Amino acid sequence: MTQQTINELGEFGLIKHLTEKIKLINPSSLKGAGDDAAVIANRKSTTVVSTDMLLEGIHFDLMYMPLKHLGYKAVVVNLSDIFAMNAVPRQITIALAISSKFTLEAVEELYAGIELACKKYGVDLVGGDTSTSRQGLVLSLTAIGEADEKELVYRNTAKEGDLLCVSGDLGAAYVGYQLLEREKRVFLENQTAQPDLGGNEYILERQLKPEARADIYQLLQTIEVKPTAMIDISDGLASEMLHLCNQSGVGMKLYEEKIPIAQNTFDMARAFNLDPTMCALNGGEDYELLFTISQNDYDKIKNVSEVSIIGHATEKSAGVQLITKAGNVHDITAQGWNHFKG
């Protein structure tokens, strides 16, 4: 049997094929795909909504990003925004534009990744849109979450004196990206070359299959710490710190020696002649949570292994500064992934 293209299946056939086996798991998902709109029962006092668009050639490269990983990552990136509000994601919708030359098998791979992420994070795929694209794969996801209004954490509420915290470690996704780009160049020069990726599973997984920090959301509930402000790290630590500072009207001091960087990240950054600290500051795509807490909560968080205290908020006039290991002081400026300037 030859592979069926989505062209043969048609738009409605494809949507039906992809959505008919979806089982809704959240009681609040009253109606999923198949009508003009999805219907969600309101159980908490607010609904939070976040939208992301991912384009082939801009946000991902299908040469080294398997479709299943792409589907998984697209969902994770979107859910990360909901956790960054201190809310719980419950539903997603997905709009997909894809070349009609793709096989059904390829689209199924993409959906397998989407479904895997949905299952892992307990969210329902409740609708979307499917279309052909003349030029490349485009994915647009909207995540919907719920929270009591008093639990929400915004970006504009950090206070002078608050401690700056970050989950996990930083820079790995960027170094993983550098490694994939290097192997792509080697392959393009010599198509019999085998990729040299051994021993770098961690940084590759951080780039190809990142996770959203649902566990940190849970942890903060458990230890009864409500951050004073929070954002997820998609563009790099520097860029996200500036968002928090600009919106909250504070300055910040960041201590280089406190920035969590995994050994593998550190070593590979060095191998690429990159400064590991710069990878953490400007690399992006870590999807860790960056948040401020009141000093009163210091005792609750100081022994949590998954959270590092990396600095503190100051008065606005003090600026946003990096204190290097050598004790030098630098202003922090945004050099994150600016796709318009890329």
Next chain:
Amino acid sequence: MTQQTINELGEFGLIKHLTEKIKLINPSSLKGAGDDAAVIANRKSTTVVSTDMLLEGIHFDLMYMPLKHLGYKAVVVNLSDIFAMNAVPRQITIALAISSKFTLEAVEELYAGIELACKKYGVDLVGGDTSTSRQGLVLSLTAIGEADEKELVYRNTAKEGDLLCVSGDLGAAYVGYQLLEREKRVFLENQTAQPDLGGNEYILERQLKPEARADIYQLLQTIEVKPTAMIDISDGLASEMLHLCNQSGVGMKLYEEKIPIAQNTFDMARAFNLDPTMCALNGGEDYELLFTISQNDYDKIKNVSEVSIIGHATEKSAGVQLITKAGNVHDITAQGWNHFKG
């Protein structure tokens, strides 16, 4: 002063520029653009969510679609899905991918259309995503609405004997599209040619600046008619009837003589050697509401000028049929705009 490109402004600069002047008008829009997610206060018992993606070269042609109209239409198309649930749209999010060579002025035109539609329909633009695109303009919109659960109208609840109704008139958007395509061909052959569009404002507006039927939603509330099933007409009357029939497990009879077609639509269809009925059945993009009502509600709706009764639901085994003006019977099959087959 030279025109500023969005490349010079950068992603964050562009988002700030486009969103900082947005005023939220719905009390339920607690937080708009500028954080990880938008926040919506829940006032009704359900939230409805619909997503659409529009791609240049597939869903629109910038050669004859002004950017302001495109922005307006993109919002309207999305809101139409919410009205088709018998719900009220309150918020939208917009993900936009655009070539970095676009001028800021061009993006502002697009947003002017988006804002005009938001204002007209009383919805808030609460967030989204902005990115560069290597190949063309891509828009993905998510509309969020609210309704009491008992007010919602699905596609799968039409009953045998129900009357089939449609708002407004059909086929105009498709004939308008044919006219624009003709003038585009003329222009491409002779670039000094002036477009011959005179006297066709109605069909052109139906293609370039359609409206969602908020007034029909209101009317149904006023005359106290709750449809038994409803869908909006994006792919054509035939395709939407088949959705209602397949999902509800009924058949339908449609009477050709009852299909509302405007005189301008009829005349231009003839001028293009098109059957006006086929334009209504398969043209699409009318964004009218197609719904079934109980026979008990006939007296309430029979004198409503904006609604036509065009057929009725039958038992499933009777199939989905068109009764022509000559009394012939044809099976209705879907030949709507299938972008994969286009």
